[in-house]
Amino acid sequence: MNEQTSIWQRDYQSADFAELCNALYERELAQLSVYSLSSAASIQGRLKSLPHYIKRTANSMLQVQTPLKLDVQNATWSAKQSLHMPLNGQDSESVNQWYLSTPLHYGLVVPIAKDSTILLDSIDRIDLEQQRFRTNLHGWFYLTTLEQNQATGQLLKPNKKVMTAACSGHCWLNAHRANPLTPSLRELLLSCAINWRNFKQSLAI
Template sequence: MTEQVSFWQEQEQLPELAELCCALYERELKLLTSLDINTVSVIQLQERIKSLPYYVKRTAFLMTQASSPLELDVQNATWSAKQASNFPVSGQDIHEVNEWYLSLTLLPGLVVPVATSTHIVLDSIDRIDNEKQRFRTNLHGWFDLTSSHYESDEVRLLKPNKRVMTAACAGHAWLNSHKINPVIPTLREMLLSCAINWRNFKQPIAFKKFN
């Protein structure tokens, strides 16, 4: 009976999956065609194109399976939510952020938000150095949890909460305290959005099985 129910659920999701895949493919192909050929080798480009079908299908599948409070815009392959009037960084002083991360047992795979000058992006922990009280993320490198100042004016680590993670997943953006057009999260960020544990931001969740 379980297998039969699962089969029908999969059949019902096929049109949705197809639409998501098309939207994700379109975005990624536009991105690839806009790359500066002087900064990307032919081999790197070939590897990205080769892996694209797998990651597009995997992301589309996980987006349909994710336990997210956000609305899924299938046509555009994005998460949709009401945007806050201001950049949601209140209570995000560097000392408060560091204390939050130091209070938990860090685990690889934990999705973390990182603020840029205009919006929030999703990253994930891939290495932990308990001795030096720091961790490394895939995209933004090391964050020192003992530091009293930001290493860069361009990015800063945030502690996750619903407002922050919603803004990151939906691509909400602000400039000079005013809302601007949302940015489109990368394919990698869309994949990470499916690994957010909305019930407990301190715990990563495993991706659901994808064949």
């Protein structure tokens, strides 16, 4: 009986994996069709790397432990959306203190508020001398009030509500809930690195 159950489980997971990959391929190819890439070589490079990242993302989404619900057909996470953008306790002093209270590490997944939604990014450079770090897409964030942040977005401290909103693409228009946005392939992969038990550590993906 256990062996039979294991066989059925593998078949189910295989079907989910295939469906996730199909959804991700459809989405990425649709986006590539409207990108204004500079040359054929740019498109070829992106297409060449797609299978690796799509398979890695699909596999990670099936394996990661998360409080979110996986929508296999659309390759997205879903969760109940807050009435308002979850920004309570996200003043600059509280945020800076959260990031200063523990040693930072490369690859840490961080949430950033931008244009009425919350996006996922990761730390790719740390400058201890100036108490700042750089995220992959949004630039440098200073953790003191002496320097003015030049990053494109508002750095947030991770908590369950914030990370749930970011992973699920929740957004708000005129302080009201709007239809969720579809996270990018990169954000989906980052969502699988979130350690929901300790946001100051990342999971290996």
